[in-house]
Amino acid sequence: MLRLDTRSDDFARKFDRVVNDRRESDADIAQTVRDILARVKARGDEAVADYTARFDRYTFARDEDWVITPETCKAAFDALDPKLREALELAADRIRAYHEAQLPADRDYTDDAGVRLGAKWSAVDAAGLYVPGGRAAYPSSLLMNAIPAKVAGVERLVITTPTPKGEVNTLVLAAAHLAGVSEIWRVGGAQAIGALAYGTDRIKPVDVITGPGNAWVAEAKRQLYGVVGIDMVAGPSEILVIADGQNDPDWIAADLLSQAEHDPSSQSILITDDHTFAERVEDRVDVQCAMLSTSTVARKSWDDNGVIIKVQSLDEAPALANRLAAEHVELAVDNPDALFAQLRHAGSVFLGRYTPEAVGDYVAGPNHVLPTGRRARFSSGLSVLDFMKRTSFIALDENSIGKIGPAAVALAEVEGLPAHANSVKxxxx
Amino acid sequence: MLRLDTRSDDFARKFDRVVNDRRESDADIAQTVRDILARVKARGDEAVADYTARFDRYTFARDEDWVITPETCKAAFDALDPKLREALELAADRIRAYHEAQLPADRDYTDDAGVRLGAKWSAVDAAGLYVPGGRAAYPSSLLMNAIPAKVAGVERLVITTPTPKGEVNTLVLAAAHLAGVSEIWRVGGAQAIGALAYGTDRIKPVDVITGPGNAWVAEAKRQLYGVVGIDMVAGPSEILVIADGQNDPDWIAADLLSQAEHDPSSQSILITDDHTFAERVEDRVDVQCAMLSTSTVARKSWDDNGVIIKVQSLDEAPALANRLAAEHVELAVDNPDALFAQLRHAGSVFLGRYTPEAVGDYVAGPNHVLPTGRRARFSSGLSVLDFMKRTSFIALDENSIGKIGPAAVALAEVEGLPAHANSVKxxxx
Structure with missing residues (x-):
């Protein structure tokens, strides 16, 4: 864990290092992924079956081995503990409500020159959702990806998920039922992304691919960007907690650990103006961490990537936060709006002392798929817009072309495009 | 030029081939671009200067050789022919008006559970606009890229443009003045994209890179997607004209040629229900093409990629158009709205007989940077949103956390994330 103080002479240099540290594995998997994608493109299902046997030790002996049926998902949902089912339903309802309010409006108007202009939004025809296997398979992630697609109006929603040695995650299947997904393929890794993008005999291609995955999945999505739409390039995630000394150190320690337990490469950063408070939080992190079943991961993340930044005043915090452009930012103060107004770059912001980041992961409603690794400088969390696109339109008549047409002719001619000019003339x- | 008829037995197969034909050069430039980007990242300005000397035969002898000053741009603008200046100003005003109406609204509301939720939009800090050198340097493209960025509120707008042997395009400089761009670097190619993304001693990094470019520029943007935001992966462009027999064949021929003259890889497609009309258009294409200064390019594009599809009824057209998902779609009929309502996948649509696509290239207002190569299935034209991002926010209090917190605890526990649960508990x- 790194301790910084804005009064130190070398603060700027050390803070720059925190900002620029990528925390990303630079293993050269690009070539492996290129090979997998090329083979899936050329050989289709045969390649998919080969890779699934090799990487997931799962063999497609019969047709029905390829899929998980809606009936299986419904059975998983019906078998849920009632309390858990209610929790999932509450989450789904709140996520749906937030994303429904996000739907964009079409435009259609006629301007002063008599030109009709506008834009019409439509959903993509088909979206593929990648769901990781093993411990990173979260029902909450399925809801966060599938519900915005449904709200956008996507007609065909496809899940691909690896089932190593045939094992399935029943919670994820229950969430698929709740979200209304009916097409699920037992395929994972870069081969699943290739199948979704190019299509195979069995798996029809999709237009957009979203969802978390390991480094191979992420690289496959990156390589196929342009062939299909993708949600984003994801990296290790992070939380920035901006807290004054009036917080309960146990609460803030819990928040820092909730990020740290995700992955050793996760990052938790605390900015505070209270030195004693900082020390107390540090102590509470140690105490709480020891009691977690995820303590090994959380400990390594905090030791390797944790940062506590001591500032003279919280007025210094927004500038630092904008440099960090963190995925999650908590403003644990009495009047968070003053600080929030100065935040320009953040994935999602959690206002006040009673808003732990974890409520945003599950039940608040906004999407938990958020830009990581400083990408909040230029990108946004997942939304219905990721499953929609806009068609602009223009209508002139005999009068309005007379008003704006001559300018188009002049510009086309000077750009050396006579057929453009002619089509107006x-x-x- | 390919003639298809929906009544033919082999129509489906031949149409599939049109849909899936990529028309893109598959030259393996990826490795060259990787090398250039790696060198720019490692060596900065030195690498940029080397590549500029090698590829553009332009040497940075003094500091002032690197840039084009705002004064130079203003002089270019002042020297414009008044008619051309008015045309540029009309274009800029109309583009600005359309994009201002596109600005997204923030959201901030409190729901039934007492949870405050919302989303706040902010502009990126800096955007880089690539402007090609030579004949593809269009002042209209500069306006279409720079004005949405300005409207979004981007504070720093940077142009990079190659100036082969020192040559500049004064029209582009005039447009830069009009659009209010004040930072212009005489750097082009993949090295310019690398400098904008990574930053060098001279060129500060940007957050988003937009603008057209050759295959190297496009590949560099694709490779750096995720390090920065980019507008889109661009390919050869296309027009689809859906026209009944009541059109003047000369008008439709002009529209087809306006696309064909861009590039030999451009594609012009006509769908019509009138066989005689189709033959007349074909004749007029030949006659008009011969008179164009761009006839060599237009001829090759039409011969290699042009398609005329004869349908029994224009009712068949929307389904074909949705498969093609073309960049530009003209609906040259009396009542275009009925057809338009069935179009789901198109970059921009031009309604009625008096709306040639070229008005959209210059003066109508909507952006002319549009998804090509069937990418309208999942992506949209350039807009202010490409220069902005959304931060979601959540605020709970002592009461509302009691309502939704327990569900978050239940889900965190079942997902095996005890620190998440603890931060709520x-x-x-």
Missing amino acids: VRLK | VRLK
Whole structure:
């Protein structure tokens, strides 16, 4: 864990290092992924079956081995403990409500020159959702990906998920039922992304691919960006907690650990103006961490990537937060709006002392798929817009082309595009 | 030029081939671009200067050789022919008006559970606009890229453009003045994209890179997607004209040629229900093409990639158009709205007989940077949103956390994330 103080002479240099530290494995998997994608493109299902046997030790002996049926998902949902089922339903309802309010409005108007202009939004035809296997398979992630697609109006929602040695995660299947997903393929890794993008005999291609995955999945999505739409390039995640000394150190320690327990490469950063409070939080992190079943991961994340930044005043915090452009930012103060107004770059912000980041992971409603690794400088969390696209439109008539057409002719001619000019000229007068 | 008829037995197969034909050069430039980017990242300005000397035969002898000053741009603008200046100003005003109406609204509301939720939009800090050198340097493209960024509120707008042997395009400089861009670097190619993404001693990094470029520039943007935001992966462009027999064949021929003259890889497609009309258009294409200064390019594009599809009824057209998902779609009929309502996948649509696509290239207002190569299935034209991002926010209080917190605890526990659960539990009761 790194301790910084804005009064130190070398603060700027050390803070720069925190900002620029990528925490990302630079293993050269790009070539492996290129090979997998090329083979899936050329050989289709045969390649998918080969890779699944090799990487997941799962063999497609019969047709029905390829899929998980809606009936299986419904059975998983019906078998849920009632309390858990209610929790999932509450989450789904709140996520749906937040994303429904996000739906964009079409535009259609006629301006002063008599030109009709506008934009019409439509959903993509098909979306593929990647769901990781093993411990990173979260029902909450399924809801966060599938519900915005459904709200956008996507007709075909496809899940691909690895089932190593045939094992399935029943919670994820229950969430798939709740979200209304009915097409699930037992395929994972880069081969699943290739199948979704290019299509195979069995798996029809999709238009957009979202969802978390390991480094191979992420690289496959990156390589196929442009062939299909993707949600984002994801990296290790992070939390920045900005807290004054009036917080309960146990609460803030819990928040820092909730990020740290995700992955050893996760990062938790505390900015505070109270030195004694900082020390107390540090102590509470140690005490709480020892009691967690995830303590090994959380400990390593905090030791390797944790940072506590002591500032003279919280007025210094927004500038530092904008440099960090963190995925999650908590403002644990009495009047968070003053600080929030100065935040320009953040994935999601949690206002006040009673808003731990974890409520955003599950039940608050906004999407928990958020830009990581400083990408909040230029990108946004997942939304219905990721499953929609906009078609602009223009309508002129005999009068309005007379008003704006001559300018188009002048510009086309000077750009050396005579056929452009001609297509307007023939309609003038 | 390919003639298809939906009544033919082999129509489906031949149409599939049109849909899936990529028309993109598959030259393996990826490795060259990787090398250039790696060198720019490692060596900065030195690498940029080397590549500029090698590829553009332009040497940075003094500091002032690196840039084009705002004064130079203003002089270029002042020297414009008044008619051309008015045309540029009309274009800029109309583009600005359309994009201002596109600005997204923030959200901030409190729901039934007492949870405050919302989303706040902010502009990126800095955007880089690539402007090609030579004949593909269009002042209209500069306006279409720079004005949405300005409207979004981007504070720093940077242009990079190659100036082969020192040559500049004064029209582009005039447009830069009009758009209010004040930072212009005489750097092009993949090295310019690398400098914008990574930053060098001279060129500060940007957050988003947009603008057209050759295959190296496009590949560099694709490779750096995730390090920065980019507008899109661009390919050869296309027009689809859906026209009944009541059109003047000369008008439709002009529209087809306006796309064909861009590039030999451009594609112009006509769908019509009138066989005689189709033949007349074909004749007029030949006659008009011969008179164009761009006839060599237009001829090759039409011969290699042009398609005329004869349908029994225009009712068949929307389904074909949705498969093609073309960049530009003209609906040259009396009542275009009925067809338009069935179009789901198109970059921009031009309604009625008096709306040639070229008005959209210059003066209509909507952006002319549009998804090509069937990417309208999942992506949209350039907009202010490409220069902005959304931060979601959540605020709970002592009451509302009691309502939704327990569900978060239940889900965190079942997902095996005890610190997540704990961060909520400590705040309950």
